[in-house]
Amino acid sequence: MNGSVGIVSVERISLQWEVEQFLYYEAALLDARRFDEWLQLLADDIHYWMPLRFNRDRRDEASDTSAPDEVSLFDDDKAFLEARIRRLKTGKAWAEDPPSRTRHLITNVVIEPANAPQNADFAVHSNFIVYRNRMEGEVDLYAGSRDDLIRRTAGGFQIASRTIMLDQNVLLSKNLSILF
């Protein structure tokens, strides 16, 4: 990431618009709780990962983020994401029944130049604020970023990998029963 967009072409601007619209569409599906359609946007080999954030001394130069083989907040494959959605549809997932009201605000969408790994077409960074309100007084405001690897397929974009940085150390909400 270096702040340089390279040559500004119509193709480049068009791609930016396409990817943003895709991410807004994905967010709208989550907010509408259209989870089966959301699952369609995920590649079969998706890795959906939200590491932990640590408070470390700056001078330690130590990572403030958990390593891939350490405990994290989400570390799901497609099968487990499907299981999460099945659980919601049982009508007995009490933490989400009544459901949360969510609003995913997606911003700062940056498409990395063509450095994506060979089985993805784009590396896409975005920021989010997800507002959640539930029941009478449950209010959560989550902020962070996603780093996605996205493939262009015949049927549209698919998310092959998502790394979510949630900007919290102690999670200040009672659960993570929603998706990011």
Add this chain to the structure above:
Amino acid sequence: MGIPNFTRMVDGVNGVVDRRVFSDPAIYQLELERVFARSWLFLAHESQLVRPGDYFSTYMGADPVLVIRQDDGSIQGLLNSCRHRGMRVCRSDFGNARAFTCTYHGWTYSNTGRLTGVPFHRQAYGERFRRDEWGLIQVPRIETYKGLVFGNWDVEAPSLRDYLGDMTYYMDILLDRVEGGTEALGGVQKWRMRGNWKLAAEQFGGDMYHAQTSHVSAAIAESYRESLDHDQGLQIHPGGGHGVGAYTDKPPLIGDPVIGAYFGATAAEMERRLGRARCHDAMWVHATAFPNLSWLWDFPTLRVWHPRGPDEIEVWAWCIVERKMPRELKETMRLLCQRHFGPSGTWEQDDGENWNYCVGGNGGFIAQKYPLNYQMALDSPIIHPEFPGEISVVFSEQNQRALYERWAEFMSAASWKDISIPRRTVRDHADHSANGSAGLAK
């Protein structure tokens, strides 16, 4: 209100508990003194403190504490509060340090807690200032049981082993099943749930009954729904307010073949170390060590319920695995743990929902007048030839009643002189695990 009569608020004989136990702010404040300031509280797993200087920042009750491996291999606990103005002397979650310097006025403490540096100390304090009287407050008692490090503020408290009593017999099934014992995987999940800490502690200590209702959605989604219908098992109170629950005659909850193969391959070793009964007579599920340390066996999660007021819990959850497990199996165990438990856990989410709204119901004037029912299996003692403790059927509130009776005992007692020490009937077998108190070789 004045100091309530706690033994009237908890009636273990008739199985009723006063709701104010969960909601009254004055009772909560008294808990900080009478439960958390005199109990053995879990601090860390030894595997988090490998090299001299390694530290982990945690809480005992609501007090911030640094747990530090010393040069001589021992473990020290220090109140994370500068003696000058109370500022935290360490604000990172974990690391390695020889000293801690306060960001406010620069007082420096060694990692043993000694006050070693005071800027301009002659000009500012002259000769009268006694540095040796102003070191960080030490946790006076630190003891380890097979990899689990505990601390206690009360010098009159019994030893950790005496405090745990026969609970160690059941803890060994987690901590000492195989050579090398356990380790904590990197990363501790921390999150704030609404609810009273005791609801969580009692559930993990004695409540198998809730699983079929609370967790039915996860069971349906992941195709082990029938598992929750099992109704044979045991609830065991080994004394001291601790609790353990198990199923009997039941296959494992999640039939992962790799996990099954490992436990099959280590079955003989487990039986050599722990004997036939613990291996074959029960399928261990849940446990709480009084007051606020809980763990499961089906899912490798171990957690502390830090009190944050009468209606908030800060949960800290570790994933504990056996050292000798192959790397790939540890990965499998980690995913099993965090996908089901933890803030995004498909099981834990629904526990959190329950605990949140139990408080809501307990808070109003009218609601508080009606005690809670703890009458499940009031009279169903079971005899087992070997398992120590009081034993009840699997759907029972024996352990919950025992936890609250122990709680009432602590709350009513002016000191440890007035608190009973559980009778120990099991003999220690040698500590086979690698986690000796002399520190670890890398």
